Amino acid sequence: MPFIQIEMLEGRTVEQKRELVRRITEAVVDVVKCSPEAVKIIIRDMKPENYGEAGVLRADKK
Amino acid sequence: MPFIQIEMLEGRTVEQKRELVRRITEAVVDVVKCSPEAVKIIIRDMKPENYGEAGVLRADKK
Amino acid sequence: MPFIQIEMLEGRTVEQKRELVRRITEAVVDVVKCSPEAVKIIIRDMKPENYGEAGVLRADKK
Amino acid sequence: MPFIQIEMLEGRTVEQKRELVRRITEAVVDVVKCSPEAVKIIIRDMKPENYGEAGVLRADKK
Amino acid sequence: MPFIQIEMLEGRTVEQKRELVRRITEAVVDVVKCSPEAVKIIIRDMKPENYGEAGVLRADKK
Amino acid sequence: MPFIQIEMLEGRTVEQKRELVRRITEAVVDVVKCSPEAVKIIIRDMKPENYGEAGVLRADKK
Numbered sequence: 001m002p003f004i005q006i007e008m009l010e011g012r013t014v015e016q017k018r019e020l021v022r023r024i025t026e027a028v029v030d031v032v033k034c035s036p037e038a039v040k041i042i043i044r045d046m047k048p049e050n051y052g053e054a055g056v057l058r059a060d061k062k
Numbered sequence: 063m064p065f066i067q068i069e070m071l072e073g074r075t076v077e078q079k080r081e082l083v084r085r086i087t088e089a090v091v092d093v094v095k096c097s098p099e100a101v102k103i104i105i106r107d108m109k110p111e112n113y114g115e116a117g118v119l120r121a122d123k124k
Numbered sequence: 125m126p127f128i129q130i131e132m133l134e135g136r137t138v139e140q141k142r143e144l145v146r147r148i149t150e151a152v153v154d155v156v157k158c159s160p161e162a163v164k165i166i167i168r169d170m171k172p173e174n175y176g177e178a179g180v181l182r183a184d185k186k
Numbered sequence: 187m188p189f190i191q192i193e194m195l196e197g198r199t200v201e202q203k204r205e206l207v208r209r210i211t212e213a214v215v216d217v218v219k220c221s222p223e224a225v226k227i228i229i230r231d232m233k234p235e236n237y238g239e240a241g242v243l244r245a246d247k248k
Numbered sequence: 249m250p251f252i253q254i255e256m257l258e259g260r261t262v263e264q265k266r267e268l269v270r271r272i273t274e275a276v277v278d279v280v281k282c283s284p285e286a287v288k289i290i291i292r293d294m295k296p297e298n299y300g301e302a303g304v305l306r307a308d309k310k
Numbered sequence: 311m312p313f314i315q316i317e318m319l320e321g322r323t324v325e326q327k328r329e330l331v332r333r334i335t336e337a338v339v340d341v342v343k344c345s346p347e348a349v350k351i352i353i354r355d356m357k358p359e360n361y362g363e364a365g366v367l368r369a370d371k372k
Contacts, residue, residue: 021238023337052083089147114207145300176331213271269362
């Protein structure tokens with residue numbers, strides 16, 4: 001606790017995920033005053049065919 | 063906003079996902095009176111081994 | 125199956141939720157060819173202080 | 187209803203998932219007094235690069 | 249890890265939630281061979297007006 | 311896109327939520343190279359009776 005779930009389009013590198021986890025944990029610890037160990041982060045990679053915005057699949061956007 | 067997350071068994075076509083996003087966005091815009099751009103939809107495909115109903119995996123159902 | 129989770133700002137009426145569930149179920153049944161009974165929909169109402177966009181809380185937007 | 191979503195690291199066998207669904211459904215039915223058919227369980231397998239704890243990716247832990 | 253999210257209709261007692269957490273943790277530890285401390289469970293109570301099945305709000309069912 | 315869902319125990323102030331949204335958006339924009347407008351954050355406040363760890367409700371911890 002706190003738990004953080006991140007949905008983002010596939011294609012980000014492991015290095016980006018490493019940095020994202022580091023930076024978000026830092027922000028949560030600073031603001032919420034919990035221990036780093038309490039912060040759990042789940043990342044879910046999405047295919048463009050599985051994301052829709054304004055009624056259109058991301059896979060269909062030019 | 064609104065965000066919609068859809069869990070369904072894998073196997074649906076991109077065409078079905080395209081139509082699902084179109085139809086659900088249309089319904090939300092009509093009822094909630096928001097703009098189409100505000101409606102974000104995430105689809106997650108599930109393997110039959112990852113879905114259980116009445117204590118039984120879908121992968122085990124005849 | 126399919127399960128649908130809808131996050132939206134608080135303040136919508138029960139009548140809007142009733143119509144949203146009806147319309148989304150209809151769309152899913154038409155497109156995914158499942159039974160209406162298979163479609164489960166969860167709605168979560170959000171306070172403006174619990175939603176952030178572009179780094180700003182909705183509660184802080186004029 | 188009730189719906190249960192389980193996030194866990196990838197690598198568990200179908201047999202473990204089968205047993206997990208059986209045992210959790212049994213627990214929910216006993217405690218909440220609902221029918222087994224009402225209990226729906228979704229399992230999501232996570233890659234170690236998609237899970238962070240204490241600011242560190244699981245993929246980076248020795 | 250594992251994380252478990254439970255959506256269920258409001259109205260269950262704290263005693264039922266206590267027992268549910270105990271029983272589910274026990275099941276997960278037995279099957280997945282993780283420590284009890286690794287198992288995190290979130291329960292979300294739902295209003296009948298926020299749950300739809302077969303196109304109908306639970307609040308509207310007799 | 312990206313969407314971020316944060317589950318944390320109730321009791322944090324609006325000021326903490328404001329700062330959390332600001333800091334997390336900043337981190338995501340820096341690392342994932344998306345626009346601030348693309349980053350959506352949902353916060354869910356949890357009652358201690360709705361959170362279990364190691365088989366015990368947080369509401370029962372001394």
